[in-house]
Structure formats: structure tokens, C-alpha cells
Amino acid sequence: MTALSSSDLASTDPTPRARRQWLKTIAQGGRRGDAAAAWLMLDSVAAIGFAGGLAGAIVAVPAGAAAVLPWVMLVVLSGGLRGLVVMLATRRGARQAENAKVTLRRRIVASALHRDPGAPTTTGVLMAAVVDEVDALDGYIARFLPARKAGAIAPFLILLATALASPVAAGILVVTLIPFIVAMALAGGAAAEKSRRQFTALARLTGRFADRVRALPVVLAFGAEDREAHALGIAADELAARTMGVLRVAFLSSGALEFFAALSVALVAVYCGFNLLHLLPFPVPEQLDLGRAFFVLALAPEFYAPMRRLAAAYHDKQAAETAADRLIALPAPASPMPASLPATPHALRPDMPVLPALAFRSVAIRYPGAERCAVSDxxxxxxxxxxxxxxxxxxxxxxxxxxxxxxxxxxxxGDVLIDGERLPPGGSLAPSASWAGQHPLIIAGTIRENLRLACPDATDDAIDRAVVQAGLRPMLMARGGGRMAAGLDTRLDARGGGLSGGERRRLALARAMLKPAPILLLDEPTAHLDALSEIALVTTIVAACRGRTTLIATHSDRLVGIADHVVRLGDPA
Structure with missing residues (x-):
């Protein structure tokens, strides 16, 4: 998929042209639905074979079972092919949409993590973007784009096959198509604005709810739960009303489609019947036989099938355009991240054989909106x-x-140097570094899954070595009933419930040791521990530092004692 730049996520006033270009860029990862559309067009070809098989079987009935059998086989094969190609088109479209959504979510998360801290965009808005608004592109890529391309070609295949059997019936199909297109254009225009308002209301409700859940302790502390619940209820009612408006328009467009489709089939049926009976009140340049009449009548519903599919997915297009307006307007990162770090400095590669040297040269750090630097010189x-x-x-x-x-x-x-090479602005050593912070990240899952965050491909033997070195074996044996493997499969909640502060830090250290990185960064690894726990953990830290270039931030005198060099920073910023 074509990569999106920061500017793709930062435009604040998307024009229709910019929106179309943005959606086109998103869809290019799936070749804009070409593969799925090809399968859908093959469905129309199979429909022609199915109609031909039915017509041939009807005509061959007087000649006996032997004459009917080949046509029945054609019906069976065509019917099976139709089911197969629709399944393949659906799977292909879903795969294309999934790939596009994953790539886009990665870009949005990267933008969110590096956005300006003073930006007005809230966490709830970003959550709504990553979940709801990206999901709104699913139907556009998986269903609408293939249906649009197939809808532009497949009806003409049906029309051509119909015209070969009966030009007059083909003319009837074309005439009934004109008011259908007009009705769909009117319904689509009415639905677009209603869909946009409905999606905006959904995003507003989702963002508000996520922000209030995140701030729940504050809401409860100030007794604002009733007020917030009332506001959420109003937003939910507004969303329900707008959703019903969208559904009304959708039902109207579906009704118009079904009316003209039924009218088309009815007119073709009346024409074929009267033509066979020689009862037409006007002259026509053809006389149908039973086989051609039945073939035309069986194909008539198929003429509208691709357009039915397109109409069913039209709401996906409107939702995607609305989501695109909001996604394009997301803020860009505060300092743009390079697409990738330079490949020349060997210190930036996790698999380097030589340990890197780090150097800070007159470095100053200042956060957006801060009155003074957090670090100077x-x-x-x-x-x-x-x-x-x-x-x-x-x-x-x-x-x-x-x-x-x-x-x-x-x-x-100032500059940060890695083996004499300057770290580029916004660059990161994360691919080459193991990290353990003050507040170890715990995810809802097993202890084993938490460890594999650092190295997803780690073997069981590597995990066992890391937990033993980190001093986690007694805890795991106790939790696993005497079996360390069972202890590793113990489930934790997102807060690490049941783990002590020391156990959480040991888990973070085991994770850091598990990652085969040449740089180790530790931030207050022994904070808030009692003396005995700190002494035990320092021993573990010494083991983790072996064979790595290590930088530790700490208040602990015991950690200062293991250092090869101590850098004392001055007064608080």
C-alpha cells in the first residue's frame, strides 16, 4: 500500500478533490478492488451460462432425458461457479480492506504518539478515529469499489447477451434503466448529507464516552456523574435520530431500485409472452421461440444484479467519505518522524555485532508549551x-x-551521537534498545504474552532463561503449582493485579533481557521498593547489563554503586 505522509493526516480543510485523492491512495493497497471486481464480473458471465442452461433444458424436455442432461449439467456448473466467484470476491475484498486498515491505523497511531501535546485533539477523538472511522473504510474498499467497477461493465455483458437473443427486450432493459439512474442520483444526494451528520454524531459520542471513562475518577470526585450521564444520553438520542434518518433514505433508494428492477422484469415477461402468442398490438422486427424467450426472461433480473450490489454498498461510500474528512483532519506529529532511520550507522541495527557508544553533546530538551528547557547543555x-x-x-x-x-x-x-553518527531529528533507538520504565506496561493476557511484547519470536527456552535471570522463578513456581510453564500461563489484567511492585519490575527486566538489543535503558527500576527488594533487584540489573551499553536514570545509591560512570544532573527544570 502507498505510504501516507504526515501531511496526509494533517490537512484541516479537505476539498472533494483532496478527499477523492486520499481515498484513492488508501485503496491503492488493494489495486482499487480490481481483483474482487474481476470475480464479480465473472459472476455475470456465469449468470449467462445459467440462463442458457435453463432455456436449453426447457426446450430439450420433449426430446427426452438424454437431451436435457447436458443443459442440466450447464445449470449446475454455472450455479456452482456463481457461488464460488462471489465467495472469492468477498474474501479478496475483505483481505484488501484489512490490509488497508492495518496500514492506516499504524499511521494514525504514529501520528497520535508524536503529536503536539498542546493539540486540541483528545484521546477519545483519536480512539474513535482508530476504531470507528478507520472501520468505516472497510465497506468502501471491500464492497463498494469492486461493485462500482463490476457495475460499470457487467450490465453491458448481460445486455449484449440479451440483445443477441432479443434486441427489443434489450431495448426495454435500457429504457427502464434511465429513471432508475435518476432515482438513485437523487437518493444518493439526499443520503450523503444525512450520512455525514450521522457519522459526525457517532464520532462525537464515541470520543466523549472514551474521554469520560478515562477521567472517571475525576468525574466521581466532583459528583458530576449524573450530569455526564445526561449529556451522554442526549448525544446517544441525537445519534439514534440521525441513524433513523439515514435508514429512511436507504430504504427509499432500495425501494426505487426494486421498483424499477421489478418493472423491467415484468415488461420483458409481458413482451416475451405476447410475442410467443403473436398477440402484440404493434409490429416488432423479431419473432421469439420458446428457448430465446426463456433465455431473455431468465437474464432480465441479472441485468440489475450488479446495480443492486452497488446500491447496497453505496452507503459504504458515503460513510467512507465522511470518515475521510475526519481522518485527513487529524493533527500531524509535533516533530515529523523520518520514514526510516539511516542504514549507514551500524549502531542503529538490532543485530549489530559491536556494542555501540552513545554521546550527548550540548543537548537541550524542551517540551511544547513549557516555559523552560527540561534539560540544558x-x-x-x-x-x-x-x-x-x-x-x-x-x-x-x-x-x-x-x-x-x-x-x-x-x-x-545539540546532538546525540551513536558511534559518532548523529541521530536524526525525531529519530529513535527503540529498534536497537531494550527499555524498562518507572511504570512497567502490563497488558491483559498471560505472563508469557507480556514477556513476548519485547520479542514476539522468542523461544520457550529463551523465555525460561530470562525469567530465571530476572529472579521470577519462585513467583512463577508458586503460581503454577510447582511448574514454571504453568506459572507463565497465569493470566493478568491490564493493571497487573496480583503482582507486587518488585514483581512488576522484574517482569519488565525479564522483558528487557529477552530482547536481543545492544542498548539497555532503565528508568528508576528500583523506585518505591524496600531495601531487601532493592538489593535483590540490583543483582538482577547487573546481570541484565552484561554485554550491553547501559544508561540508567535513578535516585538509588545502590544503583549508583554499580556504575562505571555517574552523571549528576543539576537543579530541577
Whole structure:
């Protein structure tokens, strides 16, 4: 799929042309539905074979079973082919849509993680974008694009086959198509605005609900739960009303389609019947036999089938256009991330055989909206394979220095060097670094799944070694009834319920040791632990640091004691 740049996510006033171009860029990952559309067009070819088989079987009945059998076989094969190609078209479209959504979600998450902290976009809005608004593109890519392309060609295949059997019947199909197109255009125009308002109401409700859940402790502390519940109820009622409006228009367009489709089939049926009986009140340049009449009558409903499919997916187009307006308007990152880090510095590759050296040269870090720098004129070196400890009072910039290496803090002056090569603006050492922060991330899942966050391909033996080195074996044995493997399969909630502070930190260290990275970054790994737990954890940290270039931010004198070099930062920023 074509990659989206930051500007693709940052436009705040999308024109119809910009919206179409944006959707086209999204759809190019699936070749704009070409493969699925080809299968749908093959469905129309199979429909012609099915109609021909029915007509041939009817005509061959007087000649006996032997004459009917080949036509019955054609009916069976054509019917089976129709089911097969529709299934393949559906699967192909769904796969294309899934690939496009995954790529787009990655781009949105990257934009959200690196956006300006002062931006007005809330977490709830971003959640709605990643979930609801990206999902709105599913039907557009999976159903509408293939149906639109097939709808532009398949009816003419049916019309051509009909014209070969009966030009007059083909003319009837064309005449009934004209008011159908007019009705669909009117219904589509009416539905577009209603769909846009409905989608906006849905995004507003989703964003508000997510933000209020996130701020639930504050809402409860100030006794605002009734007020917020009432506001959410009003938003939900507004969404329900708008949804009903969209459904009314959708039912109207579906009714118009079915009316003209039924009218077309009825007119063809009347014409064929009167032509066979020689009862037409006007002269026509053809005389139908039973086979041609039945063939034309069986094909008449198929003429509208591709347009039925397109009409059913038309709401997906409207939803995608509305979602595109909102997705295009998402804020760009505060400092643009490069598409990839340079390949020349070997220190940026996780599989490098040589341990890297890090150097800070007159580094200054200042967050957007801050009155002063979090770090100013910071200079120190971390030699290859050595342990350097950053220490100093809270707020002196220890964590910011680590975050800078991970691309999470903005560099406003100076340089960070990796083996003498300058880390590019917005660059990150995350691919080459293992990280354990003050508050270890715990996901809802097993302990084994939490460990594999660092290295998804880690073997069971590697996991076992990491947990033993991290000192987690006693805890896992206790949880697993004497079996460490069973302990690894213990499920945790998102808060790590049941784990002590020391166990969480050991889990984070095991995760860091599991990742085969040459750089180790630790942020307050022993904070809030009692003396005995700290002593035990320091021993684990020493083991984790072996064979790595290590940078630790800490207040702990015990961690300072294991350092090859100590950098003392000054007063809080």
C-alpha cells in the first residue's frame, strides 16, 4: 500500500478533490478492488451460462432425458461457479480492506504518539478515529469499489447477451434503466448529507464516552456523574435520530431500485409472452421461440444484479467519505518522524555485532508549551559495553534524556551521537534498545504474552532463561503449582493485579533481557521498593547489563554503586 505522509493526516480543510485523492491512495493497497471486481464480473458471465442452461433444458424436455442432461449439467456448473466467484470476491475484498486498515491505523497511531501535546485533539477523538472511522473504510474498499467497477461493465455483458437473443427486450432493459439512474442520483444526494451528520454524531459520542471513562475518577470526585450521564444520553438520542434518518433514505433508494428492477422484469415477461402468442398490438422486427424467450426472461433480473450490489454498498461510500474528512483532519506529529532511520550507522541495527557508544553533546530538551528547557547543555559519554547512571533530584531531566533516545522527547539544541553518527531529528533507538520504565506496561493476557511484547519470536527456552535471570522463578513456581510453564500461563489484567511492585519490575527486566538489543535503558527500576527488594533487584540489573551499553536514570545509591560512570544532573527544570 502507498505510504501516507504526515501531511496526509494533517490537512484541516479537505476539498472533494483532496478527499477523492486520499481515498484513492488508501485503496491503492488493494489495486482499487480490481481483483474482487474481476470475480464479480465473472459472476455475470456465469449468470449467462445459467440462463442458457435453463432455456436449453426447457426446450430439450420433449426430446427426452438424454437431451436435457447436458443443459442440466450447464445449470449446475454455472450455479456452482456463481457461488464460488462471489465467495472469492468477498474474501479478496475483505483481505484488501484489512490490509488497508492495518496500514492506516499504524499511521494514525504514529501520528497520535508524536503529536503536539498542546493539540486540541483528545484521546477519545483519536480512539474513535482508530476504531470507528478507520472501520468505516472497510465497506468502501471491500464492497463498494469492486461493485462500482463490476457495475460499470457487467450490465453491458448481460445486455449484449440479451440483445443477441432479443434486441427489443434489450431495448426495454435500457429504457427502464434511465429513471432508475435518476432515482438513485437523487437518493444518493439526499443520503450523503444525512450520512455525514450521522457519522459526525457517532464520532462525537464515541470520543466523549472514551474521554469520560478515562477521567472517571475525576468525574466521581466532583459528583458530576449524573450530569455526564445526561449529556451522554442526549448525544446517544441525537445519534439514534440521525441513524433513523439515514435508514429512511436507504430504504427509499432500495425501494426505487426494486421498483424499477421489478418493472423491467415484468415488461420483458409481458413482451416475451405476447410475442410467443403473436398477440402484440404493434409490429416488432423479431419473432421469439420458446428457448430465446426463456433465455431473455431468465437474464432480465441479472441485468440489475450488479446495480443492486452497488446500491447496497453505496452507503459504504458515503460513510467512507465522511470518515475521510475526519481522518485527513487529524493533527500531524509535533516533530515529523523520518520514514526510516539511516542504514549507514551500524549502531542503529538490532543485530549489530559491536556494542555501540552513545554521546550527548550540548543537548537541550524542551517540551511544547513549557516555559523552560527540561534539560540544558547536557554532555556525557556512554562507552561501549559500560554502565552510565544519571542521577539528580526529581525534575532534573533524567527521564527526558532517556525519552530523547526513544524519540519521545523533542531535541531543541545539540546532538546525540551513536558511534559518532548523529541521530536524526525525531529519530529513535527503540529498534536497537531494550527499555524498562518507572511504570512497567502490563497488558491483559498471560505472563508469557507480556514477556513476548519485547520479542514476539522468542523461544520457550529463551523465555525460561530470562525469567530465571530476572529472579521470577519462585513467583512463577508458586503460581503454577510447582511448574514454571504453568506459572507463565497465569493470566493478568491490564493493571497487573496480583503482582507486587518488585514483581512488576522484574517482569519488565525479564522483558528487557529477552530482547536481543545492544542498548539497555532503565528508568528508576528500583523506585518505591524496600531495601531487601532493592538489593535483590540490583543483582538482577547487573546481570541484565552484561554485554550491553547501559544508561540508567535513578535516585538509588545502590544503583549508583554499580556504575562505571555517574552523571549528576543539576537543579530541577
Amino acid at each position: 547536557l554532555m556525557f559519554d556512554v562507552p561501549p559495553g559500560r554502565i552510565v547512571v544519571l542521577t539528580g533530584p526529581s525534575g532534573s531531566g533524567k527521564t527526558s534524556a532517556l525519552h530523547l533516545l526513544l524519540g519521545l522527547a523533542p531535541l531543541v539544541a
